[in-house]
Amino acid sequence: MGVDHVSWWCSAEGKVWNWEWSPYLGAWLLTIMLVGLLIAGFRRDRDFPLRRKVAAFAGVALLLVATDWPMAAMGAGYLLSVQMARQVLVVLIVLPLLLYGCPPVVGRWLQAGARRRAFVRVVSTPLFCIIGANVILLTINTPMVSDRMIGSPLGSFALDLFWIVAGFLLWFPVQPPAPLTPRLVGPLAMVYLIVQSIAPLPTAWWMTWGDYPLFSTFELAPRVFEGFGPLDDQHLGAAVMQVVGGLVIWSQIAVRFLHWMYQRQALENAGIPAFEADVDPGTDDDAPVADATPSTSVS
Template identity: 45%
Template sequence: MAVSWWCSSSSRAWSWTPSPYIGAWVILVAVIATAVWWRARGRHQEREPDAREAAALERGSGPYPSGSTSRSVAFAFGVLGLWACLDWPLAALGAGYLATAQMARQILMVLVVAPLLLYACPPGLAVRLVGWGKRLTVLRLVARPFVAIAIAALSLVAVNAPAVVDPLVRTPYGAFVLDGIWIVAGFVLWMPVQCPHPGVRRLEGPVALGYLILQSIVPVLPGFWMTWADFPIYRVYELAPRVIEGFDAVSDQQAAAAVLQVGGMVVLWFQIAFRFLRWGYAQMEDGRGGRPRPGASSGGASDGDGAGAKPIRGAAAPAS
């Protein structure tokens, strides 16, 4: 079993012998360790916000409405998806053998793993990481819909351009930079609707649905030139040893475009349908005179450890 620091292209014939990547496991351990620390100690060290922080909180949407169980489930699936994206075999296939595998990695990370991990992040941990000062100002800027879409779209177009892909995937360091860009782009893309920091105003209801519909153009852009090219546009995948007999570079490229565009659309519209049904159910509950929705501005926000907490305390309250 070979061990490498990070995935990169290779001229060797593909082998199903496991080859884990140290860098991927360092990231996974860091994410899991942060979650364990927060649950064991970090959430018990929260303090009440001062006047400046309380004023900043009023400009946000408050803690994201979620329970501790749903956060734990989202975290488990998010970490599992993160491992699939960063480690062997998908990372090895995507870095040097199949464009289809690379696009599958991006769809999984950008449209599945990123929103799961953002949902799983407790508000208190987001406050601990970002604070209430200049970093929050930057986060609010990034969480603006058109800023987020512009950053994500430009990043994903850039990291899928042949002039960028071919030279960078030759070395583990270049491949790490390439992967880092589209991973960050995935988190940025979801900030307007899924930001865990209570001081950021998130899109809600029909506006959030409209943003997600607009977001669906993002996977289309990088795959545009792959769809219509009659020849391989990526030298690394054209010259790579064949993993599947008869699955040549052009077929691989066209399949990659389908994964990026059709697969991305399916995942996004699943999100849109889920959020629409959730919003519609909440509207019906409000219309019947039921209890206020979690996270509504006129009421308390549940952070998973208790119902009916006041919004300001919710920002600093322990969250699992």
């Protein structure tokens, strides 16, 4: 398999689809930069848990999958279902992995000054994050905005950045970088994630029940698979957003619930009142709170 052409970012080009590799230079440069930053950060905290390091590099690898050929090319210009898969991958999988595995130097930097601590307080406020993340996703998933953005590499790059920002806001209250601890822990974190799983349903609903294709880019794009029309693609895209995205969030909820119940039972067996078991089920127990309170401990 040869190289068809090299672009700096994905966009809708209107060409007949082929399976010749067409790498996106911007995606590879971003990957190299992130890997370099992670390596430099981990060198400053050599005792940082291996599982978190693995999570960070896995997040970078999946980000490359979402922003390079063939997934990015197919999603930006041919199939709405693949575009929704890219959104689920970046917002619901890549961002929590990156936040979980982020080097502690980043968390310490966020605690270093009053303005940074104020920023942390804002971006860990649940209501702000629910509104902010879902306004971004709702806006960029409207046909008027999406069709225009994916028509050029710069617009498509901006759309991908909006996905990253939305994912950051969605996960920060429950999974901030070490040594910060989530603003929401235990049952409150689970309730927050349940709300976040419900918020995208209106968008998926009108995509599911639309009688005609809503996105002109995907309606007019050359077909990738014979017999798989734009309306079928739109319905599948809604299912990816609603079902697959929901399963990702609910798997997080399930793991947090089981971890919380295990901790609760262990504390009760030790004679500690049950209400003291409401510690964060998603991060290490010895990390400080993600608010204005400085701390130097590293999970």
